[in-house]
Amino acid sequence: AQSVTQLGSHVSVSEGALVLLRCNYSSSVPPYLFWYVQYPNQGLQLLLKYTTGATLVKGINGFEAEFKKSETSFHLTKPSAHMSDAAEYFCAVSASGGYQKVTFGIGTKLQVIP
Amino acid sequence: GAVVSQHPSWVICKSGTSVKIECRSLDFQATTMFWYRQFPKQSLMLMATSNEGSKATYEQGVEKDKFLINHASLTLSTLTVTSAHPEDSSFYICSAPRTGELFFGEGSRLTVL
Numbered sequence: 332a333q334s335v336t337q338l339g340s341h342v343s344v345s346e347g348a349l350v351l352l353r354c355n356y357s358s359s360v361p362p363y364l365f366w367y368v369q370y371p372n373q374g375l376q377l378l379l380k381y382t383t384g385a386t387l388v389k390g391i392n393g394f395e396a397e398f399k400k401s402e403t404s405f406h407l408t409k410p411s412a413h414m415s416d417a418a419e420y421f422c423a424v425s426a427s428g429g430y431q432k433v434t435f436g437i438g439t440k441l442q443v444i445p
Numbered sequence: 446g447a448v449v450s451q452h453p454s455w456v457i458c459k460s461g462t463s464v465k466i467e468c469r470s471l472d473f474q475a476t477t478m479f480w481y482r483q484f485p486k487q488s489l490m491l492m493a494t495s496n497e498g499s500k501a502t503y504e505q506g507v508e509k510d511k512f513l514i515n516h517a518s519l520t521l522s523t524l525t526v527t528s529a530h531p532e533d534s535s536f537y538i539c540s541a542p543r544t545g546e547l548f549f550g551e552g553s554r555l556t557v558l
Contacts, residue, residue, distance in 0.1 A: 340486070367549075372454070374538050374549035375489070421488060433547065435488040 333358045333426040337436035345444050350394075350409040352439045354422030357403060364405040365423040365433070366396055375421065381405065392416070417443045448472065449541050451550030458529055459558055466524045466553045468495075468539035474519035475541035480512075483536040483552075495522040495539075529557040 338353040356362055363382050367375040379390025386398040392415075396407045405422060422436040452467045468478055476497045481489040493514050494502040501514035511533075513525040526533050534557045539550045 372536075372552065372554060374449070374451070374540075374552045376549070377546055380546075433491075437488045438486075 333362065333424050333432070333434050335422050335424050335434055335436035337422050337439050339439055340437065341440050341442065343442040343444055344412045346414055347411050350407070350412045350416065350441065352407040352420050352422075352441065354396075354405045354407065354436060355403050356405060356422070356424045358424055358426045360426045363425040364396075364398060365425070366390065366394070366405075366407050367421045367423060367435075368392075369419045369421065369438075371418075378407070378420075412441075412443045414443050414445065417441055448543060449475075449539065449548045449550045451539055451553050453553060454551060455554050455556075457556045457558065460530055461528055463525055463527045464529055464555060466526075466537055466539075466555075468522045468524070468541070468550050470520045470541045470543070470548075473541075473543050475522075475543070476519060478516060478522040478539055478541045479547075480514060480522070480524050481538045481540070483538060489538060492524075497522075526555065529555070531557045533557050 334357045336355045365380045366378040368378050369375050378394050379388045381388045381398045389395045394409045419438045419440045421438045423433050425433045448471050450469045458464050478495040480492045482492050483489050492507045495514045495516040497516045503509050516522040536552050536554050538552045540547045
């Protein structure tokens with residue numbers, strides 16, 4: 332079984348401030364981990380993913396995430412928030428790597444305050 | 446550019462009617478596509494896996510006769526919501542895997558009056 336917990340359904344940051352979106356997972360086997368972004372009334376876009384290898388993963392739009400096995404975490408960060416970062420962010424896990432078995436978190440809505 | 450496209454983006458229908466949503470893979474063949482449902486302020490829930498040339502695989506609790514899936518070609522999967530009711534109002538999203546990544550359609554918002 333696998334699951335994803337996103338802490339904080341809403342996060343507000345000031346423009347230029349650090350963005351930190353938290354994600355913890357559980358998986359019985361080495362996980363594949365993903366972060367997706369969703370803008371209103373749109374589908375999901377992949378920000379970054381971790382499969383194997385380097386635990387610090389860099390994605391698009393200046394985002395990065397670090398896989399910490401000991402903490403079962405995969406938090407998403409960005410040094411400086413931009414207004415265009417306002418969106419909903421979903422963490423996801425796939426224990427087998429198979430796409431039909433991707434489990435999504437409940438999502439975190441990021442608000443950027445000017 | 447988009448590699449998976451959904452149509453329509455918005456649809457409003459009367460209760461009791463059927464609605465068809467299309468999901469197309471652009472410039473690549475998708476033998477498998479996935480259909481999700483997303484309620485307001487909730488995550489995506491996998492409804493079914495669409496398989497080209499064979500029957501779709503439905504997740505537990507999803508009514509096969511209610512949500513008809515057809516994957517007639519390598520670039521097109523359709524989801525038909527039959528005899529729609531207001532509780533079927535939701536955001537429906539499809540996705541297709543390509544080169545190690547899942548690509549999502551733009552989503553289709555269904556409102557049943």
